[in-house]
Amino acid sequence: MDPIAESTVSTRVPSRTLPRTPSGADSGTEVAHWVRRAQAGDLAAYDHLVSEFRERIYGLCYHMTGHHEDANDLAQDAFVKAWQALRNFKGDSSFYTWIYRIAVNTCLNHLKLRRNRTQHLSLDDLDLQPESDPDLVALVSEKTPRRDASLAELQRRLNEAMLKLSEDHRTVVTLHDIQGLPHDEIARILGINPGTVRSRLFYAHQQLQGWLSDWMK
Amino acid sequence: MNEEESNERLRQLLRLKRHEVPPPGYYPRFQDGVLGRIRALEAERARSFWHRWFPRVSVGSVAEWGRRPAFLNVGAAAALLAAVAAWSWIDSSTAVDSRVESSGSIASEAALPVGSSDVDLPPPPPVSLGPEVAEVGAWRTPEAAATAAVPAVDPAWASGLAFPSPRVSWSARSRSPVPAAGFSSTNPLPEGLFRLPDGAGVESYRVRFTGSSR
Numbered sequence: 307m308d309p310i311a312e313s314t315v316s317t318r319v320p321s322r323t324l325p326r327t328p329s330g331a332d333s334g335t336e337v338a339h340w341v342r343r344a345q346a347g348d349l350a351a352y353d354h355l356v357s358e359f360r361e362r363i364y365g366l367c368y369h370m371t372g373h374h375e376d377a378n379d380l381a382q383d384a385f386v387k388a389w390q391a392l393r394n395f396k397g398d399s400s401f402y403t404w405i406y407r408i409a410v411n412t413c414l415n416h417l418k419l420r421r422n423r424t425q426h427l428s429l430d431d432l433d434l435q436p437e438s439d440p441d442l443v444a445l446v447s448e449k450t451p452r453r454d455a456s457l458a459e460l461q462r463r464l465n466e467a468m469l470k471l472s473e474d475h476r477t478v479v480t481l482h483d484i485q486g487l488p489h490d491e492i493a494r495i496l497g498i499n500p501g502t503v504r505s506r507l508f509y510a511h512q513q514l515q516g517w518l519s520d521w522m523k
Numbered sequence: 524m525n526e527e528e529s530n531e532r533l534r535q536l537l538r539l540k541r542h543e544v545p546p547p548g549y550y551p552r553f554q555d556g557v558l559g560r561i562r563a564l565e566a567e568r569a570r571s572f573w574h575r576w577f578p579r580v581s582v583g584s585v586a587e588w589g590r591r592p593a594f595l596n597v598g599a600a601a602a603l604l605a606a607v608a609a610w611s612w613i614d615s616s617t618a619v620d621s622r623v624e625s626s627g628s629i630a631s632e633a634a635l636p637v638g639s640s641d642v643d644l645p646p647p648p649p650v651s652l653g654p655e656v657a658e659v660g661a662w663r664t665p666e667a668a669a670t671a672a673v674p675a676v677d678p679a680w681a682s683g684l685a686f687p688s689p690r691v692s693w694s695a696r697s698r699s700p701v702p703a704a705g706f707s708s709t710n711p712l713p714e715g716l717f718r719l720p721d722g723a724g725v726e727s728y729r730v731r732f733t734g735s736s737r
Contacts, residue, residue: 349561356554364553369540378545378553385557386564430543457539464540483537515533522532 334400341401345392352392356385359402362485363409369480370413370473372465373428380416384409399494406495410477417473427465432457460521467517475510478503 337358343351363384368377388405395404468476481487481495482503493500515522545553 349558352561353554353558356557360550360553360557364545364550365541368543368545374545378556382553382557382560386560389561390564430545432539432542433544460536460539461543464536468540479537483534484540511530511533514537515529518533518536521536522529 337401338397341392341395341397344389345395352389355401355405359405360385363405365485366406366409366480367413368430369468369484370410370417370476372469373426374430375428376416380412381409384412387412403491403494406481407497410481410495414473414477427462427469429461429465432461463518463521467514470517471510471513475506475513478506479510479514482507 337355340351340354340358344355360381364377364381367380367384368374371377371380384405388408391408395401468479471479477496478492481492482489487495489500489503492503496503
């Protein structure tokens with residue numbers, strides 16, 4: 307029996323599988339403290355900021371490009387650009403939003419330059435920890451080699467489908483469906499209104515369902 | 524499957540991508556890479572001024588350039604010019620406005636009245652003080668002033684002049700300027716040095732003609 311077809315619908319997603327988002331007064335205050343020190347030229351403080359946001363920024367770049375090496379370069383570029391532009395950060399938005407915006411623009415500029423070239427995948431491995439994610443538990447319930455082959459095939463097809471999307475649609479899918487950001491936050495990052503975010507998501511979902519119809523059953 | 528179920532199914536598939544992670548140990552290396560690039564950027568910025576104007580010159584090559592004969596000569600010439608310019612500026616800004624040549628003679632300035640453009644006087648001839656007064660500023664003590672020779676004036680030159688009675692203005696401490704003996708309004712000293720009698724207590728001084736009585 308197809309383990310994927312047997313999967314149960316679950317709306318609960320453990321926080322471990324989602325990128326950590328800054329929340330609460332303590333986290334925001336701590337980040338603001340590091341930002342102030344980094345703006346004064348304290349590289350050690352900026353090191354803390356890189357440590358705080360590196361997974362999310364790398365993940366954004368990886369899901370936008372489907373290529374590990376490109377994601378590495380783009381994520382590093384984003385952090386270096388953020389350091390150079392740090393004195394221009396006025397605090398009108400959160401540092402989180404601000405650095406996400408830099409990373410998104412870095413990725414979009416890269417993708418625009420590569421538009422005419424064939425996009426190859428260079429995928430990261432799947433870190434399968436079924437105990438932490440009920441959705442993944444359903445997907446890997448069948449412990450046979452066929453499961454691994456199925457998951458590898460699914461991963462490849464997923465990333466190919468993502469690359470078929472336009473940059474704008476791929477961005478909203480990455481930020482909302484993969485990184486779990488709310489519509490309002492995505493709108494602030496992209497500088498568009500939340501309605502545009504929802505319409506882009508709707509259109510992208512329609513396209514992905516068509517390309518992944520084999521796994522929609 | 525209705526639309527809502529399809530959407531949920533799709534989100535479930537997309538959530539699989541959250542489990543795509545880089546190899547172990549990646550993130551510390553990534554962070555080191557970021558900081559290394561930033562440090563290199565800061566170091567480059569520190570050198571950027573030099574590189575912007577001399578893009579072919581590196582810090583290490585400057586020392587090598589300094590050893591080249593052409594640059595040594597140019598550098599020496601530039602240093603010499605700077606020294607001459609500085610000496611000229613210092614010399615022109617001293618209180619005594621005479622220059623002493625190596626032979627010990629004084630090339631005096633023209634005896635022009637200060638503040639007056641009516642009198643047009645010829646420049647006085649050079650006078651020789653002798654080797655014992657070979658340098659301006661040697662009259663630093665009353666003893667030196669007492670033993671210094673009084674400059675002699677060429678009578679031929681002096682005879683062609685008709686000087687007004689000089690009204691002498693002092694910049695020295697003494698309030699009673701006493702011209703050297705033997706000088707009068709028709710045989711004045713050129714603008715230059717006066718020798719004061721002993722005990723005047725003045726180390727050095729200058730004389731200017733402040734106007735013409737004509």
